[in-house]
Amino acid sequence: MKKQGDFILKKEKVVIGLSGGVDSSVAAHLLIEQGYEVEALFMQNWNDTVGLKSEECPFEEDVLFAQMVAKKLNIPFHFVDLSTEYRAQVIDYMFAEYEKGKTPNPDVLCNREIKFDVFLKKALELGADYVATGHYCQKETISKDGKEVHRLIAGEDNNKDQSYFLCQLSQEQLSKAMFPIGHIEKPEVREIARREKLASAEKKDSQGICFVGKVDLPVFLQQKLQAKKGQIIEISAEKAKEIIPQSEALEDISKPYQFSPDMGEVVGTHNGAHFFTVGQRKGLNVGGKAEPLFVIGTDVEKNIVYVGMGHGHPLLMRKALFIPQEEIHFIREDLRPIENCERRYDIRIRYRQPLQGGTIHFKEEGLYIHFDEAQRAIVAGQFAAWYDQGELIGSGVID
Numbered sequence: 401m402k403k404q405g406d407f408i409l410k411k412e413k414v415v416i417g418l419s420g421g422v423d424s425s426v427a428a429h430l431l432i433e434q435g436y437e438v439e440a441l442f443m444q445n446w447n448d449t450v451g452l453k454s455e456e457c458p459f460e461e462d463v464l465f466a467q468m469v470a471k472k473l474n475i476p477f478h479f480v481d482l483s484t485e486y487r488a489q490v491i492d493y494m495f496a497e498y499e500k501g502k503t504p505n506p507d508v509l510c511n512r513e514i515k516f517d518v519f520l521k522k523a524l525e526l527g528a529d530y531v532a533t534g535h536y537c538q539k540e541t542i543s544k545d546g547k548e549v550h551r552l553i554a555g556e557d558n559n560k561d562q563s564y565f566l567c568q569l570s571q572e573q574l575s576k577a578m579f580p581i582g583h584i585e586k587p588e589v590r591e592i593a594r595r596e597k598l599a600s601a602e603k604k605d606s607q608g609i610c611f612v613g614k615v616d617l618p619v620f621l622q623q624k625l626q627a628k629k630g631q632i633i634e635i636s637a638e639k640a641k642e643i644i645p646q647s648e649a650l651e652d653i654s655k656p657y658q659f660s661p662d663m664g665e666v667v668g669t670h671n672g673a674h675f676f677t678v679g680q681r682k683g684l685n686v687g688g689k690a691e692p693l694f695v696i697g698t699d700v701e702k703n704i705v706y707v708g709m710g711h712g713h714p715l716l717m718r719k720a721l722f723i724p725q726e727e728i729h730f731i732r733e734d735l736r737p738i739e740n741c742e743r744r745y746d747i748r749i750r751y752r753q754p755l756q757g758g759t760i761h762f763k764e765e766g767l768y769i770h771f772d773e774a775q776r777a778i779v780a781g782q783f784a785a786w787y788d789q790g791e792l793i794g795s796g797v798i799d
Contacts, residue, residue, distance in 0.1 A: 413437045414578060415523035416532045417515060418470060418477070420462030423534030425469040425600040426589045427580040431532060432473060434580075439526060440470040441478045443519055445486035445510070462606075468599035480522050482514060489513040495624040501700035502781025503677040507751075508795075512568040520576060530578045537563040538582035539574060544734060550574035552731050552792045557585035564751050567785040567795035568729055618675040618683070627671040630703035632686060635664035635696065640714040650761060650768040654720040656780060659697050659706045670705050673698040679716060679777025717774040721749070721784060723796035724766040730794040737762045745786035745793065747771065749778060755787060767796065 416428045418440035431438045442463055463479070470477035490509045497504040515533060523531040536555030541548055550571055555561040569577070581589055593601035618627070635643075643663070645652040656678075668686040670676065676683070680695040689709055696715040697706040708715050730736040737743070741762050746755035747769055758771040769784055778798060785795040 411435065411437050412529040413439065413527055414530045414532050415439050415441050415478075415526055415528040417519060417534075418442050418466045419534065419606075420465035420469070420600060420603070421534065421606060422589060422593050422598070422600040422603055423536070423581055423605075425465075425534075425598045426592045426596075427532055427534045428469065428473055428475065429592065429596055429598070430580040431578070432475070438473070439476045439478065439528075440466065440473075441480060441519070441523055441526065442466045443514075443522075444479070444481045445483055445490075445514060465600050465603060472596075472598055478526065480519070482518055482522075485518045486510070486514055489518075495621065497781050498621055498674045499625055499700070500781075501674060501698050503779045504781045505783055507565050508568055508783050511566050512573075516566075516569055516573040516577060520573065524576075528576075530576050532578040532580055534581055535562045535566065535579050536560040536582055536586070537566060537579050539577060539579055548575070549732070549734060550577075553582075554787070554790045554792070555579075555582045560586050562751075563787075563792045564748055564783075564785050567731070567783055567792055569731060571731070571733065574731070618671065621675060625672065625674055627675075628703055629669050629671060630673055630705065631661070631666050632668040632670055632684060632693075632705045632707055633659075633661055633664040634667045634693065634707050634709065635659065635715060637708065637710070637714055639663055640708075643715060650720055650722075650770060653718070653770075654722040654768050656778075657697055657715055657718075659699065659704075661702075661704065664706065667693070667707070673700045673703045673705050676705050678779050716776050718778045719774045720768055720770045721775075721778050722766055722768055722799045723784060724799055725764070727797040727799070728767060728794065729796060732791075732793050735793055740764065745788060747784060747786050749775060749782060749784045749798070760786060766799075 414431050414436045416424060416438055418424050418428060428438055428440060444459060467477055490506050490513060493509060494504050494506050520531050536557055538553040538555060540551040540553055542551060552563055552566060552574060554563045643657050676695050676698050678695055678697060681692050684693050686693055691710040693707040693709055694713060694716060695705060696708040696713060742759050745760055747758045748755055756771055758769050761768040780798055782798050783795050784798055786793050
């Protein structure tokens with residue numbers, strides 16, 4: 401069995417996606433220590449400031465830090481502008497999904513469409529054998545039925561595990577991927593950066609949309625989506641009994657709750673239902689309530705935002721979700737069921753959520769995930785990922 405991190409004898413070339421942050425900086429250092437020929441490739445994926453928080457200017461700062469780190473490590477530094485591809489394959493998709501009332505995950509898309517696709521191709525043009533990133537996850541290669549199979553395993557640091565963001569990668573993409581810091585924890589990464597006197601040692605971790613930065617989402621989305629006033633309707637916890645299905649059938653309990661204006665009372669107005677997502681609290685601007693209001697549903701056609709009072713409102717909770725057949729993706733294609741069946745997995749429906757126990761029912765029309773415990777804020781457009789003993793097996797877009 402071949403495990404990443406083992407010392408190598410043959411000099412292979414690795415192109416590291418050097419972002420200017422501490423994680424990719426230390427990843428580059430570790431690759432050099434392991435004897436690889438390393439080159440840095442910085443990608444610019446965004447050059448628009450619309451919707452950015454005023455104090456944020458991610459690109460200018462990041463490229464400067466990346467150049468300083470490459471110079472310190474004495475490795476070649478390359479620059480590539482992928483902003484056209486990023487807008488077409490990530491941002492435009494994001495706008496389209498929000499317009500439908502769904503909430504996409506741009507970071508997952510960025511990894512599938514940009515870092516391990518367009519960026520990977522650029523790295524291969526530079527003569528790379530592998531492309532490396534500073535993700536907190538691990539890769540292991542095993543042999544099965546005479547073929548190499550690549551396993552994507554959670555990072556050793558439970559607080560930083562980023563395997564979820566890579567849940568849409570394919571075997572081909574994984575075959576060229578390396579994750580040099582996946583076996584160590586964040587404090588140690590910082591310590592290595594300090595010890596090696598890397599410029600990024602004390603640099604704060606990036607936040608917000610992948611390669612865009614911290615954004616005011618409604619302002620950002622208004623580049624394509626029009627603001628329009630609509631009603632905010634509050635639905636009481638008591639009313640939930642009439643809305644939550646009494647049936648235990650998977651087809652019933654996996655559907656988002658259906659609301660209508662006559663179920664509640666108007667408590668305010670908003671500037672566009674497509675700017676809101678289930679579970680959201682900020683931006684409602686409705687006061688005078690005993691507890692905060694949370695979004696429990698949106699209707700983009702009628703432009704209505706439905707809310708409920710309290711973090712534990714029953715209409716925020718669901719025990720099941722559905723993923724259509726065309727949205728199911730297996731990293732381990734060899735483990736894809738060939739017939740209707742059910743299997744136990746650990747499941748995650750958002751980054752940093754603790755793994756949740758559940759049963760996946762594989763059907764002709766798609767798959768149903770039935771959780772052991774009801775889940776808060778299951779959001780259409782997000783990714784559900786399933787794990788088996790720390791290995792990420794597959795994922796899909798929630799319907």
